[in-house]
Amino acid sequence: MVQSKVWVIVLIACQIGFSEEAQKPVCNAETVGQFWPAEANRDRASLARLAHCGVLEVCSHGVWRYHWDRMTIRIDQLRKKPARPSGNSSAAGCAVLPDAPPIDLSLP
Secondary structure, three states: OHHHHHHHHHHHHHHHHOHHHHOOOOOOOOOOOOEEOOHHHHOHHHHHHHHHHOOOEEEEEOOOOEEEEEOOOOHHHHOOOOOOOOOOOHHHHHOOOOOOOOOOOOOO
16 A cells, blocks of 8 residues: 555656656657747747757757757756756756847848
8 A cells, every 4th residue: 555655656756857848849840940948939038048048959850850959058067977966056047147138140
């Protein structure tokens, strides 16, 4: 009885943990070239902020399949070993940054 309750709790925790990733749309021929998070597709200020934070991804087509690629990364994402855990991570601090200047997307 106790073991079944533990399994139920583990399954619920896994579902909650992966719920954010489930919101990302499927990368296919219809979504190729679009950004994720989706707000970057509509707002240039959001595009700049998300690119600055290192969370912006674009749907692209590889040799055999479609996949999400990160457009930019933060320097702390390059470390092989994570830094000491702290209460204020770079990703969390990124959300409170002032709006970045807009990116000029026009082609030369």
